[in-house]
Amino acid sequence: MLKENYTIELLNLKGFNVIRTAGNVITICLPVKPHICPQCKNETKKIHDYRLQKVKHLPVAHTSYTILIKKRRYRCPHCNKRFYEKNSLLSKYKSISTDLRKSVLYYASKLFNTKQIADICNLSYSTVVRIIDSIVIPKSTVFPDVISIDEFKGNTGGYKFQCVLTDPIKKKIIEVLPNKNSEDIYGHLANNDIKDRLKVNYVIMDMSNQFRSIMTNCFPNAKVIADKFHVLKLANWAMEHIRKQEQKRFTDTRRRYFKKSRFILLKRRHMLKKNKKTQLSQMLSISTLLKKAYILKELF
Ligand SMILES: [Zn+2]
Known part of the structure; x- marks a missing residue:
């Protein structure tokens, strides 16, 4: 020691x-x-x-x-x-020390191959590749006033998820990011000139803390707005939670009926046909708790 x-x-x-x-x-x-x-x-x-x-x-x-x-x-x-x-x-969002990253780059500059660098630095092959790839020339992107970021299942480059940066006003893709790894997203976005990044006033995204922290760091002037779709999903989840909880008290037949008819609860009331509205009233009359949850969801 x-x-x-x-x-x-x-x-x-x-x-x-x-x-x-x-x-x-x-x-x-x-x-x-x-x-x-x-x-x-x-x-x-x-x-x-x-x-x-x-x-x-x-x-x-x-x-x-x-x-x-x-x-x-x-x-x-x-x-x-x-x-x-x-x-x-x-540095921010990194789990490998700055000194170790510097060593990787030093050996790469001396033309050691990736396998040798991985052995010397006791890192995995893919980590060495990622560190070397992270060295990119600063770039300039014209960011719009409002940007939106979301992940999607893309399965490219060995990663299950990719992220897409869009202009929601003009409905245009700004950039597709290779994965949803915090370190990589941050490295990628922070690599843009700060003057360009300061022009972004709003960032629309899901409600994950991971993205929030990266985006507020990369776009210091931007207000973060939770995407309507994700917020509504949460309201529906909360109501579904109550439905499942309440169902446990029901007989088998009624439980199956509630499960099968759950779309009636999830759909907005004004979009239901007349017969479905009647069905909804019957369902809500069975559980006060579910009725409360449903009203809250609709109000929301
Ligand atoms: Zn203060």
Whole structure:
């Protein structure tokens, strides 16, 4: 086991405190210091929470180390913004340290082949390919005022899902992103000139936190709008949850009937034919809870 001060020096972790060393796993954190709030520019030292993140780091003398970084989030008491402290070990959305990425690129520049780099850096072949591919020349894209991002099942390039960036006003595709990996989407979008990105005022997307965080970082001026389709889906899910729960109390025949007729509950009331409306009233008269859920769904 390495001594603590050696560890810091050998692994180029200057500025970090070592909390624990267990075999090749080293837990580190940064000392607390005042940070400037990225939103209102006031200073804060208030800690919001911590998250432990596993980071792949440089092998030293043919030994690989796993770094567990206790990432701290500060909270701004003026505007309530929560944000991560800056650290030199790792860039946003990455799980491989900056030093390790640099080594991969160094060996690639010395014309080592991918397999050799993977062996030296103790990374998988595909990770090395991804790191090398991430080096692209900054580009300029004319972004419209409103953009929309969504994933779709495409099955290309070895990835099940791809993402598509569109202009919802002109109904045009801006770009298809090769997968839905946070690191890749962020790398891809952040590679566009900040002047172009600042022009986007609205981003329409599903309700995933993953996309939200990437998009607000890439398009700092944009307001995030939840896609109507995804919001409605949630309202329907919530009502369906109540239907399933209520059905459990019913006899087998009635349960089957409710299951088979669920589209009557899901469809908007004004779109139902007269006989279906009667059927709906009968169904809702059986369960007060379902009736409540249905009214909420329709109101929504
Ligand atoms: Zn603030």
